[in-house]
Amino acid sequence: MKLISLLLALAVSASPLSQAAPAKKPGKKSAHSRAKAGAKAAARAPLAALPVAAGAAAAAQSGDAIVFSESDAVNAFADELALRHGFPRAELGALIGQIRYIDAAVQLVKPAPKGKPKNWQNYKRVTIEPIRIRAGVTFWNQHAAVLARAQAEYGVPAEIIVGIIGVETIYGRNTGRFRVLDVLTTLAFAYPEAPNRAARMAFFRGELENALLLARKSNIEPLSMLGSFAGAIGMPQFMPGSVLAYGVDYDNDGNIDLRNSAVDTIGSVASFLVQHGWQAKQSGPIVYPARVSDERVWESFLNQGLAAKFRGDELRAGGVTSSAILPPSQRYGLIDLPNGSDPTEYRIATDNFFAITQYNRSYFYAMSVIELGRAIRLSRSGQSVAPGETL
Numbered sequence: 001m002k003l004i005s006l007l008l009a010l011a012v013s014a015s016p017l018s019q020a021a022p023a024k025k026p027g028k029k030s031a032h033s034r035a036k037a038g039a040k041a042a043a044r045a046p047l048a049a050l051p052v053a054a055g056a057a058a059a060a061q062s063g064d065a066i067v068f069s070e071s072d073a074v075n076a077f078a079d080e081l082a083l084r085h086g087f088p089r090a091e092l093g094a095l096i097g098q099i100r101y102i103d104a105a106v107q108l109v110k111p112a113p114k115g116k117p118k119n120w121q122n123y124k125r126v127t128i129e130p131i132r133i134r135a136g137v138t139f140w141n142q143h144a145a146v147l148a149r150a151q152a153e154y155g156v157p158a159e160i161i162v163g164i165i166g167v168e169t170i171y172g173r174n175t176g177r178f179r180v181l182d183v184l185t186t187l188a189f190a191y192p193e194a195p196n197r198a199a200r201m202a203f204f205r206g207e208l209e210n211a212l213l214l215a216r217k218s219n220i221e222p223l224s225m226l227g228s229f230a231g232a233i234g235m236p237q238f239m240p241g242s243v244l245a246y247g248v249d250y251d252n253d254g255n256i257d258l259r260n261s262a263v264d265t266i267g268s269v270a271s272f273l274v275q276h277g278w279q280a281k282q283s284g285p286i287v288y289p290a291r292v293s294d295e296r297v298w299e300s301f302l303n304q305g306l307a308a309k310f311r312g313d314e315l316r317a318g319g320v321t322s323s324a325i326l327p328p329s330q331r332y333g334l335i336d337l338p339n340g341s342d343p344t345e346y347r348i349a350t351d352n353f354f355a356i357t358q359y360n361r362s363y364f365y366a367m368s369v370i371e372l373g374r375a376i377r378l379s380r381s382g383q384s385v386a387p388g389e390t391l
Contacts, residue, residue: 248267334347
């Protein structure tokens with residue numbers, strides 16, 4: 001009897017996971033920090049606390065393939081899954097026997113070597129480009145009614161939803177070709193040496209557990225799930241735990257399908273943002289242009305976490321001003337956008353900007369979502385972003 005047919009009879013127990021990786025300094029990383037969101041559920045004991053087998057660790061360091069079915073740590077993990085969720089242990093063993101070590105995933109999660117300084121304008125040129133804009137116009141035109149419905153129900157502008165899906169996968173064109181169970185198992189038990197290795201392995205073990213729960217809940221053959229090198233799935237690149245926690249059956253067909261349903265994807269992106277702090281009633285732009293004084297007192301406002309903490313008058317007193325009027329009832333944060341050897345740009349960010357950073361903990365990412373969505377909106381109306389124009 002196939003694993004999935006046995007698993008379908010069992011109850012699902014899922015814990016919410018946020019979409020981004022454990023926090024690092026915001027705004028200093030590329031858009032694909034998509035071992036997305038929060039190790040809160042992933043770090044739960046006892047699954048997250050299981051040690052990596054010595055043989056697996058040694059093989060990971062040497063680059064040799066690992067046979068997961070021979071790993072004590074993987075088999076202990078399977079024992080725990082069977083106890084926690086009622087997965088048939090023999091069927092789990094058969095499944096583990098088909099899971100493969102993916103060295104490419106290990107190499108891709110390694111920190112990038114130090115090289116050129118971060119450059120927002122270069123990043124922007126790569127992300128806000130004609131292919132994505134044209135594809136975004138087509139996607140918006142095809143799903144205008146659904147986007148309008150999501151905007152009305154969740155309070156998230158259509159251009160932000162379109163911007164996220166465009167930055168993530170160009171509207172489903174690039175959703176990843178790795179088997180999700182392969183990469184999650186690899187990163188859960190053979191993560192490369194890094195200062196945060198234990199936390200990252202805990203996160204991926206939680207996501208491996210969630211992937212099996214998702215397959216059972218959605219009647220998906222577990223090994224059929226394809227995704228990114230970090231295990232993110234579908235058009236919005238949700239990690240399995242985020243599908244369980246924030247996914248929405250927006251087309252009302254009885255199934256949450258982020259691999260094939262643009263409608264479910266639209267509703268799920270909006271749902272994610274609202275559950276991560278999006279303020280539907282917040283007035284004004286998401287970010288404002290900022291000027292900073294030469295005295296540099298304002299530096300104390302930088303790197304204060306992914307949250308809007310300061311009043312407009314506090315920013316002004318510290319030497320941060322804007323050509324726009326800041327609504328006095330809101331809170332703000334100051335973000336920096338380095339440009340290599342050229343001057344750094346600054347923006348005054350709202351709660352809604354920081355909600356986008358919960359999808360990916362990068363200032364560059366959030367800005368690219370905002371600017372791509374704006375470019376698509378203008379293109380749909382027959383306008384274009386002027387050369388050099390910026391938010």
